[in-house]
């Protein structure tokens with residue numbers, strides 16, 4: 001069995017590749033000429049990398065025609081919310097055009113590939129009191145260009161399934177983290193700042209944005225297992241929340257990280273880290289996914305946070 005992982009050199013892509021190799025699956029991944037390779041350098045003997053620009057239909061057609069994968073994990077995206085305010089068109093074009101090109105190429109070659117698409121809990125956006133835990137039936141009230149791009153990806157998945165019968169599973173993943181998480185994202189950003197302080201690389205001050213937001217964090221290793229199960233057992237065209245079912249304020253998350261460190265740290269707000277609009281609460285109901293696949297989150301949040309700190313401690 002052959003799996004294609006788009007964005008294999010990214011945070012989730014690298015964990016997906018590790019999971020697939022353990023399952024004995026042949027793994028092909030897309031990279032771009034500017035991709036960082038450090039997350040997958042340990043896997044390079046076991047996976048095949050193909051240079052592909054997903055925004056370019058010719059590039060995608062050549063890839064799909066040559067590889068004809070059985071499974072596709074479509075993880076490539078511009079995934080950082082603040083970047084989407086600085087370059088909204090780029091985020092929307094990248095995320096939406098990339099997926100359309102992929103779907104069109106699959107259609108063109110008449111493939112029956114099973115395709116997982118990485119949708120996001122950011123799509124829910126403004127969540128009203130009484131709407132948590134959030135079900136897949138909740139209204140979508142997106143609050144960023146990134147969220148809009150993910151709504152489009154999500155509904156394109158629905159539409160290509162209905163219109164052309166593509167075997168698309170829409171995974172709506174809540175926040176996820178773990179080793180190799182990019183340092184822009186809050187868990188990794190705070191963990192790296194703490195470790196830089198431990199190593200004496202910076203003064204004992206941690207800079208933060210909005211600490212009041214509430215997020216539902218799942219370990220990335222549980223998430224990639226979920227993506228596998230989604231293709232194994234999910235119903236084509238359906239959307240499934242992947243979440244832990246608990247949430248923490250960002251302040252609580254920071255307190256957990258600090259509890260695993262010995263340094264004395266002052267916390268300061270950095271206004272540049274505040275957003276034009278921030279999603280206040282994301283707390284997911286993953287029962288639909290559990291019922292379809294048997295998936296449950298297994299790795300406790302405390303362990304994920306410890307592993308993240310260890311990851312940064314191990315970096316040069």
Ligand SMILES: Nc1nc2c(ncn2[C@@H]2O[C@H](COP(=O)(O)OP(=O)(O)O[C@H]3O[C@H](CO)[C@@H](O)[C@H](O)[C@@H]3O)[C@@H](O)[C@H]2O)c(=O)[nH]1
Nearest residue numbers: 079081120121122174175184185186208209210213250273
């Ligand atoms: N990045 C960042 N966020 C901060 C900071 N301080 C507070 N925050 C708050 O921490 C929360 C989480 O921010 P991120 O880690 O950047 O993630 P996100 O915006 O929730 O988006 C992530 O989750 C989505 C799923 O809901 C993903 O789709 C998306 O790609 C990303 O992984 C937000 O409320 C943000 O305002 C900071 O210094 N940096």
